[in-house]
Amino acid sequence: MTNHWADLQNAKVFLIEGSNAAENHVMSMKWIRKAQAKGAKIIHVDPRFNRTSSIADIYARIRPGADIAFLGAVIHHVLENALYDVEYVKLHTNALLLAKDEFGLDDGVFTGYHEDKHKYDTASWAYDLDAATQKPKKAASLDDPRCVFSKLKRHFARYTPEVAEEISGVPAEQIKLIAETFANNRPGTILYALGMTQHTVGIQNIRCYGILQLLLGNIGKAGGGVNALRGEPNVQGACDMSVLNGYMFGYINAPNHNHPTLEAWTKDNGTFRRKFTVNGLKAWFGDNATAENDFGWRWLPKKNGAKDYTVFGMIDDAYAGKLKLLWAVGQNPMVTNPNLNYVHEALSKLDMLVVQELWDTETASFWQRPGADPKSIQTEVLLLPAAYFMEKEGTISGSGRLVQWRYAAVKPPGQAKADLEIIDTVFRKVRGLYAGSTDPKDEPLTKAVWNYPAQNTAEAVLQEISGRVLAEVTLPDGKVLQPGAFVAGIGQLQADGSTSSGAWIYAGVFGGGKNLSKRRDAKTDPSGLGMFPGFAWTWPGNMKILYNRASCDADGRPWAGTTPLVWWDATEKKWKGVDTPDVPDATKGPDTPEGQRAFRMNGEGIGRLMAAVYKDPDAKEKEKGLPRDGSYVPKDGPFPEFYEPIESPVANVLHPKAQHNPCVKYPRVPGKQPVGTAKDFPYVLMTSSIAEHWCAGSTTRNVPWLNELQPECVVELPTQLAEKLRVKGGDKVRVSSARGEMLVKAVVTKRMQVMRIAGQDVPVVWMPYNWGFKGLSTGPSTNVLTIDAVDPGAGTQETKACLVNVVRVEEAVAQR
Amino acid sequence: MSISRRNWLKLTAGGGAGLALAELGFSAAKVQAATGHLKLTGAKQFTTACNFCSCGCGMVCNVVDGKLVNLEGDPDHVINQGALCSKGAAMQATHESDRRVKAPMYRAPGSDRWQEISWDEALEKLARKVKDVRDSTWIATEKDGDVEYPVNRTDAIGFLGGAQNTNEECYLWNKMGRLFGTNFVEHQARL
Amino acid sequence: MSNATLIDTTKCIGCRSCQVTCKQWNDMPAEQTQLQPSAGMQNPLTLSAKTLCVITAHEVDAPSAPGGMQYVFAKRQCMHCDEPACASACPVTAIHKTKEGPVVYDESKCIGCRYCMWACPWSVPMAEWDSLAPKIHKCDMCHDRALQPAPALRNGEALTGEDQKRFAAAIALPACVKQCPAGALKFGDREELLREARERMAASPGKYVDHVYGEREAGGTNMLYLASVPFAELGFPQVGTDALPRRSAVALGAVPPAVIGVGAALGGAYALHKRREEVAKVEPRSIKKAARPDAHDHHVEFAPVTSKLWTPANILLAALMAFGGVSFVARFALGLGRSTNLSDTWAWGLWIVFDLVWIAVAAGAFATAGLIYVFQRKDLYSIGRSAVLMGLLSYSFVTVTLLADLGMPWHFWQLALNAPEHSAMFEVSWCVGLYVTVLLAEFLPVPFERWGMKAAMETWKRWSPVYVVFAISAFVYLMSRNLVYTGLAAATFGFMAWAFRAQPGKKAEPIMLAIAAVTFSTMHQSSLGSLFLLMPDKLAKGWWSPVMPVYFFLSSVAAGVALMVIVEMWIAKGFKRALRMEQLASLGKIAFLALATYLAFRVGDLAVRGQLATALTGAEAGLLLAELLVGGLLPLAILGSAKLRANPRTLFLGSLLATLGIVFNRMNVVVFAMNLKGAAPQIAPQGYFPSVVEWGISIGLVAATIFLFGLVARHLPVLPKQEGPAAAEAARGADAAA
Known part of the structure; x- marks a missing residue:
């Protein structure tokens, strides 16, 4: 979330699309209700009328996978009717920057496409740079046809409400109403979740949100923002801690094979991030990491740049017999991964599977899966009993980036141990096995710092994450930091190895030697905006609203008519505010380049309507050819473009030649990843979680109270479809896809509908995915049906849209 | 009347x-x-945060003689102000559930059942397996075109999970994975 | 000032946190549920002893709403009535309304009668059917949370006083309210919440229907609802605006003065008749009625019957008794839930029907006692003993059935400790209990006579009137808790006992016992009707009436007398004795008068309430017609004719029809005309057919009554002494001639 949970109360309008917040992020309602009581409007866009829809002022039924068409039309309407915030757009976005002339889109494919590799060469997706400064040229007005804004307008010109209606099923008039409602009530916030990301166009779906909110000036303001309602208790923290193949030390890119040195890596990633990498290496290797040995750079494993290291890569490698040992902690892929029959085959080929869990799960017992023959599965399996959250201590970070300490209230049952203790023990054991080794390959193990005390282990690790002063540091303001002190924040981190921080974005959580995540002042809210700065600690730097510099104009004054968050205090020469100002340096005012970088993590320092290729040349080591900073460019285009899901009942109305996202390669494993067609599988299936069961259901399906609420897996059918299939509520039906089939009971409801898409009837059905064959409540897993095609950038599976057939069980039997 | x-x-x-x-x-x-018996008599309170979605709702554990007698929303919390959803409200049941795994279990190749083993044995097996796989699948260098790069990794070990763990666990999990040499360090970020 | 919860269904998001929280705080187990195609995502279908709070989901068509529909969620739990019918029903105050608002339950008092389940207009209180000691469960507004101690330690640190106060205040909220994420529940002062409800309605015109459910329902509840659709669409029943306890309060409030009044009237009638008798002795011809052969019958002698015990019929009865015995053991070994087919819908079943029927038809005992002694119908003296024995056995076994029916009969002593405000069940329990003792006292002379226990007889003569004064006074005290009433009762009955004391040398008449018998019977026969006054929403209009107590009493007299005719005829047949047709015809005439009075009252009541047309054309018209025509007018016509009364066959038929008519009435009241909707929310009413154990106990006890009657008649002087075969022959001849 750019903002945070309690900030939802400050919004005047909500666009909730790709989220069933009322069911899956129930507590959001506490704050949405407060905003609603003050008159805020709620727009809910979803294929299924659900409990969130029940509280909406506008409900738009959309076909699964058609979000870019719909949002494109909303953006179109905002652009065509000049509903955007001109001043904000000019100041805080790249609207005025000139883009390369050769950039373009043809038949749904951007320039630079290599069909054989399913990849783009992104060279043309760049700014027109000034030859001398290597900075983008800037247009005088938004009307300049070469500027990003014009390109944006041109791109979305095709997304008329009428075209969007044909693709998405949302009536054109309603699209206009939504655009106007959202644009004319500011600040407006956007809430989304996996409904938006679990597509082969997941990143571009969210890019639409970024563009829309930048156009409306809603980023950086209280009650605004683009807010990802994340699905798991510490999915935010796990990402922050780089439990993601591509990251290290807190969203710092992990090195590829072509980064043999830190300098090679810096060339691609910039000096700004190199500093944090050095702090991370110092945290890991301590005194063994020196400037001379490149801070131990060689001890980091370098990825093969062409290889897929996501969970899908793991499954594919396991199936190919390359992955030997899989160790799962609190994750149950045998329920949550798509195309489960294939996942099962892949797991069966492992040498060893280790599962650290509270319960015996479908993954731990995959060899007991109904229909499987245990004798033929040679995988060794270890099931290690883990402690649950109330039985151990440590921090978690919610969607709002609030890092909270949890106290251990009770002892774990039986011999169960906290994961922290298990991980610590295993590492020590493995390192013990390498004791005395002189093989360079074993140096990462022997050189690493790993000596956490048995008591207060979690707090000791948090100290390492937060960061220490290793050698005396003199700060620009003359303050001297002594070795052994804890760093107070990101600003104290040094590039030369005199400080360490395991995850720079968390620098300061142990600031001043105090565990700030333990703070519990829930009474002090000076701004009245629900920020509670004394409650726990929010990364980065206890900042509640990211990009809050954008809430001010060029002079550092809050935009007229908005709630002041931060401002430039000309007398004190300092950025001040009710929130931590999101500026590179609080002492650098609007008259400096730093004082205008509202989006300081980008190379260009401004919001990006077009995700252009750009590296900021302003590095100290310019002469070495090192950039200061780069910007992330989506693999599949600088602008969002609508593509049909891999399995779709209709042809792409916008560009029949580019039916799907051109960057998606599917099937990856021929024979194991069949693609169904509308002829055999005429209905669109969307899947999701429900309020009463969570994810794989490993925990919730073992809680009798929750099984009482939702006892079994179902398929929800539109009334019209059920009539056609002669299915009554409670009847068993067979749902099948090209990848699998299952029997479930049908719920017949008008909350689902047959949609009218591109001139044809498209029935949409829904299923929860939370069941499996283990636990107190057992049932077939919906993910045997779903498709494991993934977004090319984020690697999210397309579990929100695939094709299925539904048949009454008697007829299914007769067909055999 | x-x-x-x-x-x-x-x-x-x-x-x-x-x-x-x-x-x-x-x-x-x-x-x-x-x-009568009032269940919170003599209870010590501990605060924690819910382990389902990412709202991060505060919870209060009331503990009497080491037993969890009540778990409910923390009224002094800035996100949930005492409230909880149905899942959070049900969490007391997980601590003392007889369905919890309470000892390390092992399934031998081709076996159709679990057998209980000791922690020592389990972690010894795991550590040895890590070493065996790491040693036998080590990739010291890799060629890209004409250039041979030092890569120092194994692609045969996969680490999966973290979204249900604490930051500290995630941090060590990632650190351990990369130190073992694998880049297959992933969690439920996409679920 | 009482606490209430405002439930704004427009704010509810259906997350069902309240439903789980309720179980979590109250340590309630989960139920095994299934997908409910009819109820959408709702689970379980209804409240139960394991589920005190449930959320219902409603997909309501609303063309102008976003998406063309409203998806509405409603929390269902105890309504916490301002004047709760359940508390009013409870004979032991196990359920009571606290001044803070909650209606709470105390299991240590509960006897398990389950009257609360019937009384509640929303069918909220639910029994633990799977328990050997089935307690009642319902939402108690988490009243124990307000009593919890404030926390002292948090995360190992002592809390400040201010923090403690804040946390204690949070804990004091009902668990559901505290954990509601959507702000749909608000707890506070009822009046303030009502004001807020109206403010919310005014602030959002068109959003809400103009109805705060609970503001007036059943006299007002402490659960207040706001909704955007009519409450009927959310399955909320219309229960009227009257506080239901007021229905029975009037009837039960009348009991203490009625005891005194009825007793005094009976004493007066006795005195009057005595006076007439005295006068008649002096001037026999001055009184017409003296022409009756009183004197002859007054000197009836009683003797044990000599007859073989183990007849085939008695063997059959013994077998049925054994079946009953086994069933009785099974009832307690298996528990109420497992041994019966009772359910949250059918909290009462066969046993209660049997009890109601049995008590009605056993009215013969008090009617006979009243006629013989109070109204000095000495012509009926010869059937007095059999009537009393029949009554004693019947009432004893009614008590046994009640023991079986009570969930926790071992708490029966709680009836003596508590003072419910206006519980018909409390009245009936005490009244029936005391009446059984009176019946026993009435019967004691029989064994005393049989075994020549002269001293015991003397003691009985002296002390039985005293016992009556005590029993009546105690009863009046329990019913009123008022010493004025108690004193008046003691004075009235004490005076009568003194006035009617046995005169030396004269044969003593058990007049005080007779007066007590009639008084108690009048009270409990009518109070059995009062039991149903709490259920105007459930009992069909053809039966429910504010004057049910009166028609229950009147009908019981008719049924009791009619049954005596049948019993006497059966005795004659069973023991091969002469039919005393004159006496039976005379009983038939009394039955006719009683039946006529009852029917006139009943039909008149229907007419006055304007229910005649509805009752005769509505859904239950068939039942009512069968009850009133076949079981009412037809026997009335038969018994109304002196000729038909004199014919054993037609007299039997008339009496049988009259009895069955009233039996049918009781069955209608409990079963056929009782529109039970099942536990709230009322979407899954359960069916009912008595289990083997239920049949076993009921049949076994009927068999025991008949068998024991025969056994006692064989050993004790219960029936008039036979005057020899010739006399019997002659009598038969006379009968035949008649």
């Missing part, structure tokens, strides 16, 4: 004993307070 009989009885003379009896009868709440 607008006057209840009890009031009528109070209004009229007499009925002393009956009145006393009646009063005792109608203040069961007080009787319960005096004699």
Whole structure:
């Protein structure tokens, strides 16, 4: 979330699309209700009328996978009717920057496409740079046809409400109403979740949100923002801690094979991030990491740049017999991964599977899966009993980036141990096995710092994450930091190895030697905006609203008519505010380049309507050819473009030649990843979680109270479809896809509908995915049906849209 | 009849004993307070945060003699202000559930059942496996075109999970994975 | 000032946190549920002893709403009535309304009668059917949370006083309210919440229907609802605006003065008749009625019957008794839930029907006692003993059935400790209990006579009137808790006992016992009707009436007398004795008068309430017609004719029809005309057919009554002494001639 949970109360309008917040992020309602009581409007866009829809002022039924068409039309309407915030757009976005002339889109494919590799060469997706400064040229007005804004307008010109209606099923008039409602009530916030990301166009779906909110000036303001309602208790923290193949030390890119040195890596990633990498290496290797040995750079494993290291890569490698040992902690892929029959085959080929869990799960017992023959599965399996959250201590970070300490209230049952203790023990054991080794390959193990005390282990690790002063540091303001002190924040981190921080974005959580995540002042809210700065600690730097510099104009004054968050205090020469100002340096005012970088993590320092290729040349080591900073460019285009899901009942109305996202390669494993067609599988299936069961259901399906609420897996059918299939509520039906089939009971409801898409009837059905064959409540897993095609950038599976057939069980039997 | 009989009885003379009896009868709440068991008596509170979605709702564990007697929303929390959803409200049941795995279990190749093993044995098996796989699949260098790069990794070990763990666990999990040499370090970020 | 919860269904998001929280705080187990195609995502279908709070989901068509529909969620739990029918029903105050608002339950008092389940207009209190000690469960507004101690330690640190106060205040909220994420529940002072409800309605015109459910329902509740659709669409029943306890309060409030009044009237009638008798002795011809052969019958002698015990019929009865015995053991070994087919819908079943029927038809005992002694119908003296024995056995076994029916009969002593305000069940329990003792006292002379226990007889003569004064006074005290009433009762009955004391040398008449018998019977026969006054929403209009107590009493007299005719005829047949047709015809005439009075009253009541047309054309018209025509007018016509009364066959038929008519009435009241909707929310009413154990106990006890009657008649002087075969022959001849 750019903002945070309690900030939802400050919004005047909500666009909730790709989220069933009322069911899956129930507590959001506490704050949405407060905003609603003050008159805020709620727009809910979803294929299924659900409990969130029940509280909406506008409900738009959309076909699964058609979000870019719909949002494109909303953006179109905002652009065509000049509903955007001109001043904000000019100041805080790249609207005025000139883009390369050769950039373009043809038949749904951007320039630079290599069909054989399913990849783009992104060279043309760049700014027109000034030859001398290597900075983008800037247009005088938004009307300049070469500027990003014009390109944006041109791109979305095709997304008329009428075209969007044909693709998405949302009536054109309603699209206009939504655009106007959202644009004319500011600040407006956007809430989304996996409904938006679990597509082969997941990143571009969210890019639409970024563009829309930048156009409306809603980023950086209280009650605004683009807010990802994340699905798991510490999915935010796990990402922050780089439990993601591509990251290290807190969203710092992990090195590829072509980064043999830190300098090679810096060339691609910039000096700004190199500093944090050095702090991370110092945290890991301590005194063994020196400037001379490149801070131990060689001890980091370098990825093969062409290889897929996501969970899908793991499954594919396991199936190919390359992955030997899989160790799962609190994750149950045998329920949550798509195309489960294939996942099962892949797991069966492992040498060893280790599962650290509270319960015996479908993954731990995959060899007991109904229909499987245990004798033929040679995988060794270890099931290690883990402690649950109330039985151990440590921090978690919610969607709002609030890092909270949890106290251990009770002892774990039986011999169960906290994961922290298990991980610590295993590492020590493995390192013990390498004791005395002189093989360079074993140096990462022997050189690493790993000596956490048995008591207060979690707090000791948090100290390492937060960061220490290793050698005396003199700060620009003359303050001297002594070795052994804890760093107070990101600003104290040094590039030369005199400080360490395991995850720079968390620098300061142990600031001043105090565990700030333990703070519990829930009474002090000076701004009245629900920020509670004394409650726990929010990364980065206890900042509640990211990009809050954008809430001010060029002079550092809050935009007229908005709630002041931060401002430039000309007398004190300092950025001040009710929130931590999101500026590179609080002492650098609007008259400096730093004082205008509202989006300081980008190379260009401004919001990006077009995700252009750009590296900021302003590095100290310019002469070495090192950039200061780069910007992330989506693999599949600088602008969002609508593509049909891999399995779709209709042809792409916008560009029949580019039916799907051109960057998606599917099937990856021929024979194991069949693609169904509308002829055999005429209905669109969307899947999701429900309020009463969570994810794989490993925990919730073992809680009798929750099984009482939702006892079994179902398929929800539109009334019209059920009539056609002669299915009554409670009847068993067979749902099948090209990848699998299952029997479930049908719920017949008008909350689902047959949609009218591109001139044809498209029935949409829904299923929860939370069941499996283990636990107190057992049932077939919906993910045997779903498709494991993934977004090319984020690697999210397309579990929100695939094709299925539904048949009454008697007829299914007769067909055999 | 607008006057209840009890009031009528109070209004009229007499009925002393009956009145006393009646009063005792109608203040069961007080009787319960005096004699009954109140579950929070002597409870120590510990704060924690929910382990489902990412709202991060605060919870209070009330612990009496090491037993979790009640778990509910923390009224002093800035996100949930005492409230919880159905899943959060049900979490007390997970701690003492008889369905929890309480000892390390092992399934041998081709076996159709679990067998209980000791922690030592389990972690020894795991550590040895890590070493065996790491040593036998180590990739020291890799060629890209004409250039041979030092890569120092294994692609045969996969680490999966973290979204249900604490930051500290995630941090060590990632650190351990990369130190072992694998880049297959992933969690439920996409679920 | 009482606490209430405002439930704004427009704010509810259906997350069901309240439903789980309720179980979590109250340590309630989960139920095994299934997908409910009819109820959407709702689970379980209804409240139960394991589920005190449930959320219902409603997909309501609303073309102008976003998406063309409203998806509405409603929390269901105890309504916490301002004047709760359940508390009013409870005979032991196990359920009571606290001044803070909650209606709470105390299991240590509960006897398990389950009257609360019937009384509640929303069918909220639910029994633990799977328990050997089935307690009642319902939402108690978490009243124990307000009593919890404030926390002292948090995360190992002592809390400040201010923090403690804040946390204690949070804990004091009902668990559901505290954990509601959507702000749909608000707890506070009822009046303030009502004001807020109206403010919310005014602030959002068109959003809400103009109805705060609970503001007036059943006299007002402490659960207040706001909704955007009519409450009927959310399955909320219309329960009227009257506080239901007021229905029975009037009837039960009348009991203490009625005891005194009825007793005094009976004493007066006795005195009057005695006076007439005295006068008649002096001037026999001055009184017409003296022409009756009183004197002859007054000197009836009683003797044990000599007859073989183990007849085939008695063997059959013994077998049925054994079946009953086994069933009785099974009832307690298996528990109420497992041994019966009772359910949250059918909290009462066969046993209660049997009890109601049995008590009605056993009215013969008090009617006979009243006629013989109070109204000095000495012509009926010869059937007095059999009537009393029949009554004693019947009432004893009614008590046994009640023991079986009570969930926790071992708490019966709680009946003596508590003072419910206006519980018909409390009245009936005490009244029936005391009446059984009176019946026993009435019967004692029989064994005393049989075994020549002269001293015991003397003691009985002296002390039985005293016992009556005590029993009546105690009863009046328990019913009123008022010493004025108690004193008046003691004075009235004490005076009568003194006035009617046995005169030396004269044969003593058990007049005080007779007066007590009639008084108690009048009270409990009518109070059995009062039991149903709490259920105007459930009992069909053809039966429910504010004057049910009166028609229950009147009908019981008719049924009791009619049954005596049948019993006497059966005795004659069973023991091969002469039919005393004159006496039976005379009983038939009394039955006719009683039946006529009852029917006139009943039909008149229907007419006055304007229910005649509805009752005769509505859904239950068939039942009512069968009850009133076949079981009412037809026997009335038969018994109304002196000729038909004199014919054993037609007299039997008339009496049988009259009895069955009233039996049918009781069955209608409990079963056929009782529109039970099942536990709230009322979407899954359960069916009912008595289990083997239920049949076993009921049949076994009927068999025991008949068998024991025969056994006692064989050993004790219960029936008039036979005057020899010739006399019997002659009598038969006379009968035949008649």
